Amino acid sequence: MTLLRPRLRGLVVKLALFYALLALPTLVLVEAVILSHEFQQMMRGLAEGSLERAADAGADEFARRWPELHGVDEAARVGAQAWLDGWVLRLQQPRGGLTPDASYLLLELSERPLSAALLDLDGRERVVSPPDRGAHVTAPSATDFSRARAAGHAVALPGSDEGRRLRRALAPLRDAQGHDVGWLALELHLPSPWRHLLSESSFESPTVFGFLVVFGIASSLFLAGWVTRRLNRIAYAANAWSRGDFGDHIGDHSGDELGALSTLLDRMALDLKGLLRTRAQLATLAERQRLARDLHDTVKQKAFALNLQLATARRIAADPTVADRLEQAQRLTQQIQQELAQILDELRASDAELPFAERLRTRAVEWAHLSGIAVETTLDDVPPQAAPVEESLLRIVDEALSNVLRHSGASRVEVRLARQQERVELVIADNGRGAPEAPAAGMGLRNLRERALLLPGGHLELAPRPEGGLRVAVSFNVVETADQ
Numbered sequence: 001m002t003l004l005r006p007r008l009r010g011l012v013v014k015l016a017l018f019y020a021l022l023a024l025p026t027l028v029l030v031e032a033v034i035l036s037h038e039f040q041q042m043m044r045g046l047a048e049g050s051l052e053r054a055a056d057a058g059a060d061e062f063a064r065r066w067p068e069l070h071g072v073d074e075a076a077r078v079g080a081q082a083w084l085d086g087w088v089l090r091l092q093q094p095r096g097g098l099t100p101d102a103s104y105l106l107l108e109l110s111e112r113p114l115s116a117a118l119l120d121l122d123g124r125e126r127v128v129s130p131p132d133r134g135a136h137v138t139a140p141s142a143t144d145f146s147r148a149r150a151a152g153h154a155v156a157l158p159g160s161d162e163g164r165r166l167r168r169a170l171a172p173l174r175d176a177q178g179h180d181v182g183w184l185a186l187e188l189h190l191p192s193p194w195r196h197l198l199s200e201s202s203f204e205s206p207t208v209f210g211f212l213v214v215f216g217i218a219s220s221l222f223l224a225g226w227v228t229r230r231l232n233r234i235a236y237a238a239n240a241w242s243r244g245d246f247g248d249h250i251g252d253h254s255g256d257e258l259g260a261l262s263t264l265l266d267r268m269a270l271d272l273k274g275l276l277r278t279r280a281q282l283a284t285l286a287e288r289q290r291l292a293r294d295l296h297d298t299v300k301q302k303a304f305a306l307n308l309q310l311a312t313a314r315r316i317a318a319d320p321t322v323a324d325r326l327e328q329a330q331r332l333t334q335q336i337q338q339e340l341a342q343i344l345d346e347l348r349a350s351d352a353e354l355p356f357a358e359r360l361r362t363r364a365v366e367w368a369h370l371s372g373i374a375v376e377t378t379l380d381d382v383p384p385q386a387a388p389v390e391e392s393l394l395r396i397v398d399e400a401l402s403n404v405l406r407h408s409g410a411s412r413v414e415v416r417l418a419r420q421q422e423r424v425e426l427v428i429a430d431n432g433r434g435a436p437e438a439p440a441a442g443m444g445l446r447n448l449r450e451r452a453l454l455l456p457g458g459h460l461e462l463a464p465r466p467e468g469g470l471r472v473a474v475s476f477n478v479v480e481t482a483d484q
Helices: 004-047 050-064 074-091 104-107 141-151 194-200 205-240 259-314 319-346 357-371 388-409 442-453
Strands: 114-119 127-131 155-160 164-173 180-191 375-377 412-420 423-430 461-462 470-477
Touching: 004 205, 050 074, 050 155, 050 164, 050 180, 074 114, 114 259, 141 155, 141 180, 180 357, 180 423, 205 259, 259 319, 259 412, 357 375, 357 388, 357 412, 375 461, 388 412, 388 423, 388 442, 442 470
Parallel strands: 375 412
Antiparallel strands: 114 127, 114 180, 155 164, 164 180, 412 423, 423 470, 461 470
């Protein structure tokens, strides 16, 4: 039995590893699909002008603060820097930012997705954001400035999709009188989501790793406590059965597949026990029959011949003393014959010693010979039952067949004995006229019902057959008898 344990433990490890290996690419694939889908949504929003609208909104907001933020002194520069940094951070917010409901992708795909710069009229950088991360905004060309001045609002500038997605926008800055006083440049640069997944670990990686650890431990505990323990129970029972000990049952009555398998194996063990017992009984009876035939054909015949010889010798003996001795020898020979006949009777199998299915088949065949009605038997091997149970079943069969002969006018009878899980069903069905109008009134049917109710969990069913005739079905619980 110890040889089975490493294999069962190996099953736990293999299944847990399989779950973990299956979960890892699944999680990565799901993350990639979601990320790619939301990335496409964000790029669609950018194509519809979200970057330009954000640049226009920023330019309007800056213009409202122009008196405080425009100037050449250090205080004006610091104020412009603070406003620009705050504006860029607001654009990166998950909600209400550059692309609503998808802006968190900006930080997911890049640490510095947005860069912005305030430019003077001649294109020189005044402040750039974020200043402490080496941000750089591509300088617009003279053509770009001309387009933005002519449009009067933010325009999209040429970008690139090689390696990284680059989107640019340029918006004019105007004072309260509507005069151009500068420019607001905005850039978005992101890697493709697949390149990001292959080259960098996302912020969900610790979560994914923790999930896999918890999932693997939970799977191992579940398999060890719920699956492997039950497999061990099956293995122990199978090991006992291999030694011929069928008293060890699995006893797993769960409603899942392992429970159903355990129930089938328990029933198989019970059937095997009955089959082995039946075969042993048949082998013993066959050997006893062989010995009885051999003794009858040899020793008994010779004893009979010896008795005849002694009788003849006594009749022709002239000496009374010799005749008296021959008579004594003849009496001893007769005693030997009598004792031998008793031994032969004991060796011959009686009906009660046969398995129940054989006894039932013999009864059905003998009834068919006497009645002239064809009998078809389908008899499964069932576990030996207590003598009163088997005797009651034989009486039920006798009574049912007697009713068929007296009342049905049938030409064919089917006798079937079948095991159905923990119950046995005995069926006697004919093709005759069917049930009488008052089936409970007859003495024979009352006897059938009474005998069926005396069986363990017994039940009797009388029903007409669709094709004609009557079907008598008796079912009862299997009660395993102790080994003899």
